[in-house]
Amino acid sequence: MITRPHDALFKSAFEAPAAAAVLLRALLPAEAGEAVAWDTLSRDNGSFIDVALVDHHSDLLFSARLRTRETASLYLLLEHQSAGDPAMPLRGLSYQIRIWERSRREQPQAWLPPVIAVVVSHVPGGWMTSRSLEDMLDPAVRALPGLAGLLPRFSLLIEDIAHLSDADLQTRSLAAYQRLALWLLRDARDPVRLLDSFGAWISTMVELLSGPDGFDAFATLITYMFRVVDPVHREALRAKIRPLGSRAEEIIMTIAEQLIEEGRQEGREEGREEGRQEGREEGREEGRQEIRIASLRRLLVLKFKLPILDPAYEMRLQAATPEALDRYLERVLTADSLAAVFAD
Secondary structure, X not given: OOOOHXXXXXXXXXXXXXXXXXXXXXXXXXXHHHHEOHHHOEEEOOEEEOOOOOXXXXXXXEEXXXXXXXXXXXXXXXXXXXXXXXXXXXXXXXXXXXHHHHHHHHOOOOOOOOEEEEEEEOOOOOXXXXXXXXXXXXXXXXXXXXXXXXXXXXXXXXXXXXXXXXXXXXXXXXXXXXXXXXHHHHHOOOHHHHHHHXXXXXXXXXXXXXXXXHHXXXXXXHHHHHHHOOHHHHHHHHHHHHHHOHHHHHHHHHHHHHHHHHHHHHHHHHHHHHHHHHHHHHHHHHHHHHHHXXXXXXXXXXXXXXXXXXXXXXXXXXXXXXXXXXHHHHHHOOOOOHHHHHOO
């Protein structure tokens, strides 16, 4: 089961360097974009382990050569955010430092490469939190004479697609799948907006379906929709998709069956967990019962000076309910015989 559908869709759309290059080139300042040899862009390892052995993972990390010098390169960190994060500049800076630390280990004498962090935000309502490290520092402290130049600086490039129109997204120089992915990241969590904008994207869907591997890519988009959209809106969504043809309908049926099977699997797992929990509770109760029986047996043997408890009374102990054991324990204090203890 896909537990992070936004991550899965974003990575499927932009993990290929060719697709990422188109997006990144459009988002970087024009002069910076011209300095990058985009045909050298390649996917890099975005996982880092710090000294405390805590794993850190960036969404997508790429490297490319710069046109200015044959040996010069830079890193481009491509993140996506479905929720606002006031600490995002600090997080981006931590990735930047880890990239530099890795570079120093691999090439101790080399210059540190530039690291540019780009965030594609589909936060509902738009990106309303920090865009730079300066935003996280007290303005009054930053304004102290001579202090600003001693503080680190780090800024994010935020592509806030929540405020882009359908036309803005459709005119991007991206392939059909990437444009549709950005649209769904923007709208899928708002079923009313998704259904209202659906018609504007039919031609892009047809374009996708007519291309190579179009139905596989379309299946990925539909899977994302059905996982993110509230189930009460799935039939309305299905009605929007149905005019795209029988193959689209087949994809919907397959995804529906997958979701049903996942629901069954979750139900079975929940049932097993409930069973395990009940088993643990029963085990604990049985353990408590054994302790009470052992305590009562010892009291009986001591009070009535017995070598062992008579087998007939032992059977009464083993068969006793918790309520019966409570009665027997109370009677031990005053009873003058075993029979008096076990009298019911």
